[in-house]
Amino acid sequence: MSKKTDIETAPVQDSATAFELALKETGQEYYILRLYVAGMTPNSQRAIENVELICKEHMQGRFELEIIDIYQQPALAKKGQIVAAPTLVKELPLPLRKFIGDMSQTERILVGLDVRKKD
Amino acid sequence: MAKPNKKTKPAADGVLKTPTGIKGLDEITGGGLPQGRPTLVCGGTGCGKTLLAMEFLVRGATQFDEPGVFMSFEEKSDELTKNFASLGFDLNELVGQNKLAIDYVHLEPSEIEEAGEYDLEGLIIRLGHAIDTIGAGRVVLDTIEALFSGLSNEAVLRSELRRLFRYLKDKGVTAIVTGEQGERTFTRFGLEEYVADCVIFLSHGISQQIATRRLRIVKYRGSAHGTNEYPFLIDSQGFSVMPVSSIGLDHPASSERIQSGIPRLDTMLGGKGYYRGSSILVTGTAGTGKSSMAAHFVDAACRRGERCLYFAFEESQNQIIRNMQSIGIDLGKWVAKGLLQFQNARASLCGLEMHLVIMHKAVDRFDPAIVVVDPISNLVAAATEAEVKSMLSRLIDFLKMKQVTAFYTDLTSTSGSLERTEIGISSLMDTWLLLQAMEGSGERNRGLYLLKSRGMAHSNQVREFILSGGGIQLRDVYIGPGGVLTGSARLAQEARDKAESLMCKQDMERKRRDIERKKTAIEAQIVALRSELEAEKDDLDRILAEEKQRDETLASENLDRVKARQADTAAGLPTSSAKTGTGGRK
Numbered sequence: 071m072s073k074k075t076d077i078e079t080a081p082v083q084d085s086a087t088a089f090e091l092a093l094k095e096t097g098q099e100y101y102i103l104r105l106y107v108a109g110m111t112p113n114s115q116r117a118i119e120n121v122e123l124i125c126k127e128h129m130q131g132r133f134e135l136e137i138i139d140i141y142q143q144p145a146l147a148k149k150g151q152i153v154a155a156p157t158l159v160k161e162l163p164l165p166l167r168k169f170i171g172d173m174s175q176t177e178r179i180l181v182g183l184d185v186r187k188k189d
Numbered sequence: 190m191a192k193p194n195k196k197t198k199p200a201a202d203g204v205l206k207t208p209t210g211i212k213g214l215d216e217i218t219g220g221g222l223p224q225g226r227p228t229l230v231c232g233g234t235g236c237g238k239t240l241l242a243m244e245f246l247v248r249g250a251t252q253f254d255e256p257g258v259f260m261s262f263e264e265k266s267d268e269l270t271k272n273f274a275s276l277g278f279d280l281n282e283l284v285g286q287n288k289l290a291i292d293y294v295h296l297e298p299s300e301i302e303e304a305g306e307y308d309l310e311g312l313i314i315r316l317g318h319a320i321d322t323i324g325a326g327r328v329v330l331d332t333i334e335a336l337f338s339g340l341s342n343e344a345v346l347r348s349e350l351r352r353l354f355r356y357l358k359d360k361g362v363t364a365i366v367t368g369e370q371g372e373r374t375f376t377r378f379g380l381e382e383y384v385a386d387c388v389i390f391l392s393h394g395i396s397q398q399i400a401t402r403r404l405r406i407v408k409y410r411g412s413a414h415g416t417n418e419y420p421f422l423i424d425s426q427g428f429s430v431m432p433v434s435s436i437g438l439d440h441p442a443s444s445e446r447i448q449s450g451i452p453r454l455d456t457m458l459g460g461k462g463y464y465r466g467s468s469i470l471v472t473g474t475a476g477t478g479k480s481s482m483a484a485h486f487v488d489a490a491c492r493r494g495e496r497c498l499y500f501a502f503e504e505s506q507n508q509i510i511r512n513m514q515s516i517g518i519d520l521g522k523w524v525a526k527g528l529l530q531f532q533n534a535r536a537s538l539c540g541l542e543m544h545l546v547i548m549h550k551a552v553d554r555f556d557p558a559i560v561v562v563d564p565i566s567n568l569v570a571a572a573t574e575a576e577v578k579s580m581l582s583r584l585i586d587f588l589k590m591k592q593v594t595a596f597y598t599d600l601t602s603t604s605g606s607l608e609r610t611e612i613g614i615s616s617l618m619d620t621w622l623l624l625q626a627m628e629g630s631g632e633r634n635r636g637l638y639l640l641k642s643r644g645m646a647h648s649n650q651v652r653e654f655i656l657s658g659g660g661i662q663l664r665d666v667y668i669g670p671g672g673v674l675t676g677s678a679r680l681a682q683e684a685r686d687k688a689e690s691l692m693c694k695q696d697m698e699r700k701r702r703d704i705e706r707k708k709t710a711i712e713a714q715i716v717a718l719r720s721e722l723e724a725e726k727d728d729l730d731r732i733l734a735e736e737k738q739r740d741e742t743l744a745s746e747n748l749d750r751v752k753a754r755q756a757d758t759a760a761g762l763p764t765s766s767a768k769t770g771t772g773g774r775k
C-alpha cells in the first residue's frame with residue numbers, strides 16, 4: 071500500500087533544497103503528500119480515494135503521494151505526530167499542513183493545499 | 190500484556206493495587222493505585238500533577254521494575270528531561286534502558302484542518318506501540334485535555350476518549366490521567382466521567398498568606414482509603430505525602446537516661462537526667478535562657494557522639510553558634526563534624542502542615558537522636574492555636590515513635606500565668622522545666638523550677654539559674670527569714686552571713702586568748718608560790734640543823750660536866766639522862 075517507506079521526516083533544510091530544485095526544473099510547485107490511514111476502514115478507503123482524485127485533478131505530474139498504514143508501521147505515527155486517522159500531511163511546499171478526516175470536504179483541502187490559484 | 194506481577198499486593202478488600210513508590214501516597218491509598226485501571230489526577234495549575242505522574246513512572250521503573258510510557262500533550266520530551274533533572278530523575282538514562290518511553294503529542298490547531306470524519310486511532314496506535322515496545326505496565330497521559338483545544342469535534346473526542354480508556358483497561362496497564370481543574374467540576378472537560386475508578390485531587394490552598402499543597406483522594410472504587418486532605422511536599426527528592434494523622438499511641442518507652450548537659454539539673458532529675466525518647470518542654474518569658482538550655486543539651490548529646498537536629502524558627506545558624514559561644518559552648522565544631530544540623534526557617538515560610546512534612550523528612554534523612562524545636566510558640570504565626578496543637582501532638586507522636594528525644598522551647602507571655610503554655614501542650618510533655626524571671630531589688634534574676642517529670646523522683650526546689658562564660662550554673666537560692674533571695678540580694682545576704690560568722694570567729698579567738706593569758710598569769714603565780722615554799726622549807730631545814738647542832742653540843746657539854754664531877758657512872762644514866770634532857774629541852 072505504501073509507495074515508499076523509509077522517508078525521513080524532513081530535516082527541513084534538505085526538503086527545502088529538494089523543493090527548490092524541483093521548482094527550478096518544472097517552474098511549478100511540487101507537492102509531497104503523505105496520507106496516514108489506520109487499516110482498511112471505510113474512512114481510510116474514502117480518504118485514499120478522495121486524495122488520489124484531488125491529486126489527479128489539481129496537481130497532475132507534480133506531486134508525490136505516500137500512503138502509510140500506521141497499523142503496520144506504528145513508529146511512523148509517532149514520527150509524523152499523528153493523532154487522528156486518517157491524516158493527510160502536506161510536507162511540501164511549506165508551510166506544513168495537516169488534514170484530518172475522510173477528505174470528503176474537497177473545498178477545504180484545496181484551500182489548505184493552496185492549489186486553487188494555480189489553475 | 191506485562192500484567193500482574195509479584196510486587197502488587199492484593200489489598201484486604203480485593204482490589205489489586207500498584208504501588209506508586211511515592212512516600213506516603215501508598216499508605217493513604219492502602220497500597221497504591223488500582224491496578225490495570227486509569228486514575229485521574231486533577232488540580233489547578235502548578236499543583237504538581239505532572240510531577241506526581243512522572244514520579245509514578247520513575248519509581249515504577251526503578252523500584253518495581255515496571256517500565257512506563259509518558260504521553261505528554263504539553264511539554265516536549267527534552268523539556269520534561271530538563272525539568273525532572275532538577276529533581277534528581279535522569280529520564281534520558283531510563284529511556285536508554287528502555288524503562289521509560291516519552292511520546293510528545295504535538296497538536297497545533299493552526300496546522301490542522303478538519304476535512305471529514307475521523308477518529309483518534311492514530312493516538313491509540315502510538316500509545317499501543319510505545320507500550321508494546323518497552324513492555325510497559327504504567328502509562329501517563331498528561332494532560333489529555335489538550336485534545337479538546339486541538340480538535341473541534343467534541344462529540345468525536347468524547348466517544349474516542351471512552352474508547353481510549355477502554356483500550357487502556359484492556360491492555361491491563363495502570364494509568365494516570367491528569368486533568369486541569371474546572372470551575373465546577375474536577376476537570377475542565379469532565380474527564381472524571383470516563384475515569385471513574387480513582388480520583389486524586391491536588392490543591393494549593395492559601396491561608397494567612399501561606400500556601401500549602403494538599404492531596405485528597407476523592408474516590409477510590411472498591412477500596413478503603415484515607416479521606417483527609419493530606420499535605421504534601423515537592424522538593425529535591427520529588428513528591429512526598431505525609432499521612433500525618435495516622436499515628437497511634439503505641440510508641441515504645443525507653444528506660445535509658447540521658448544527661449541534660451547541666452550536672453545540677455541531672456541531680457534534680459532524679460540524679461540521672463531525662464529519659465531517652467521523652468519530650469522535654471522548657472517554658473519561660475523572653476530572655477530567661479531557654480535556647481541556652483537547649484544548647485547545653487545539644488552539646489552534651491554531641492559529646493556522646495549522638496546526632497542532633499535543631500529546628501530554629503527565630504535565629505540563623507550562625508547567630509545561634511555565635512551566641513552560644515558567649516556561654517562557652519562551641520556548637521560550630523559539632524556542625525563541622527556532621528553531628529549537628531540546623532534547619533532554620535521562619536515559621537511563616539510555609540504552612541504548618543508543610544513544616545511538619547519538612548520536619549518528618551529531615552528526621553527521616555538525618556536520623557537524629559535528639560531534636561530541638563526552638564521555639565514552638567512561634568508556629569502560631571503560621572496558623573491558629575488549635576492547628577498548632579494538633580500539629581505538635583503529631584510531631585510529638587512521630588518523634589516518640591522514632592525514639593527521638595525532643596526538646597521544645599516555648600515563649601510564654603508575661604501577662605498570663607506562667608504555668609501554662611501558649612498552645613496548651615504541656616500535658617503532652619514528659620518533663621516540663623519553667624524558667625522564671627524573679628524581680629527584686631531592682632534586678633531580674635532567673636529561677637528554674639522543675640514543674641513535672643514523669644517517671645522519676647525529681648526535685649521540688651527552685652534553683653537560681655546563672656548564665657556565665659562557663660555555661661549554665663544552678664545555685665541554691667537563699668531561703669531565709671527574708672524569703673527567697675536571688676541575685677545580688679542573695680549575694681548580699683551571703684556576705685552578711687559571712688560577716689556574722691567572721692565576727693563570731695573573732696569573738697571566740699578573743700576568748701581563747703583571754704584564757705591563755707589567765708593561764709599564763711596563774712602559772713606565774715604558781716611559780717612564785719612554789720619558790721616561796723622553797724624558801725620557807727630552806728628556813729625550816731636551817732632551824733632544824735641548828736637545833737640538832739645545839740643538842741649535840743649540849744650533850745657533849747653534859748658529858749664533860751659529868752666527867753668533871755666524877756660522879757659514879759651508872760651505865761645507863763648518861764643515856765637516860767641525855768634522853769630526858771633532850772626531851773625536856775624541846
